[in-house]
Amino acid sequence: MSFTRTGSIVLQRLLLLGAILLLWWYAASKVPSFVLPGPAKVLDGVFALVNSATFLRDVGATTYRVITGFAIAAVAGTLAGLVLGSNRTLATFFEPILSVLNTVSSAIWAIFAIIWFGISDATTIFVVFMTAFPLILTNVWQGTRAVDTHYVDLARSFRMSQLQILLKIYLPSILPYFFSGARLAFGFGWRVSLVAETLGSSDGIGYRLRQAADLVQSDKVFAWTLLLVVLMLVIESGLLKPLERILFRWKQQS
């Protein structure tokens, strides 16, 4: 990419940001601040939040729940996807369950979770799991169908064991599918974790959001939102994008 084109994209992004800030500032000046706090007030809110005593603990609690739920879903979803992918009878038998899982709203899972697990980490973990699991399962399953039998025959012609074929042919073939499923699941997991926390938790970001809403601290709600957006962007560009570049470098055109 040429330098001038990169420069023009940066300029465009700055322009967009400026326009949004201007619009926000203008709208905020027309309505009471509990309805829409202005940019300056929200920025103050962000600083207050970051400096508050419970900030790190709340972010930590939510991160822990999301990662735990996601990790269990990644392992279980991959295993289930491999099993369904390798056995057509099982796949046909269980397929309807997947459709049902995909239609149930995360809010409903959250309500069930509160009934089953009460106010605890398990509630949020469960909701994240129930959201992430079908996504990863579906993608891995699709991935198994995309495995080229030519490569399997190649491995067999070298007298490789079933385990070697799984590790050396199946896993690398499925990895791109797993990755796109995992990425989707992680994003969804983050979002639904907040829903679960507003209902069934006594700390974490979702809980603080509800607390701020109950006390009509709109600036605090906005401050959390801003922080979450920044956090997601950092994870996306600082972790997922580079990881994808390394894992799938063989796909890049020279």
Added chain:
Amino acid sequence: MNFHQTQPYVGTPAIALTGIEKSFDKLKVLDDISLTVRQGEVVALLGTSGCGKSTLLNIIAGLLPADSGAIDLSGALDPAHGSSGDIAYMFQEDRLLPWRSIRANVAFGLEAQSVDRRTRLARADAMLAHVGLSDFSKSWPHQLSGGMRSRVALARSLVVEPRILLMDEPFSKLDPQTRSQMHGELLRLQAIHGTTILFVTHDVEEAAVLADRIVVMSPRPGRIRNIETIDFPRPRIPTDPAVNEQIRQLRLGS
């Protein structure tokens, strides 16, 4: 390079097929195939498409079960070698794994044997040098031309030092010049290791240039029609009058 003809081996045959039959659904593709290939011999299976040549190779490679008949490869077995590495199969397509570097592709077959990583890579590098692709050791398959990819596939087959090399029209997609280069490369390496080669082709000229014997097959169901011995010394030049005459005879016969 000195191309010396491999000594005809009088001991146990490398490949002994007796009464091989194979049907797909009700269609009979192989009918009573009996064939003996001596150790170090190069044999071509020649015939039109649909005569079951590839099916026969797949059966010998252990990728397909025969309906009846016996396959005896024990003459080629080397107890010191272990069961893997006895056979290498070079498919019609190069079947390079896109997620592996060229070097790791060449080393692939060695992973089925108990060879440590360092030795595997060293042997892969040595074989890449043999086929003149040392500079591409760290490239990805998609960065190479068709001819180079074929050479990588040949290197991957030969690096395991197979006792038996099966090839299914491996050079059919190459331009004539690259193909004859590959023929030379193959015969040179075959002369060094005394590998037994059984390959499928529908190209009479290719068969006459490479093979000690040509097995002519007739289609639907696949049967052995006749077996021709080519006893000109190598290297054989297709335009050489004597070789040319034999090619003409074979064309008339097949």
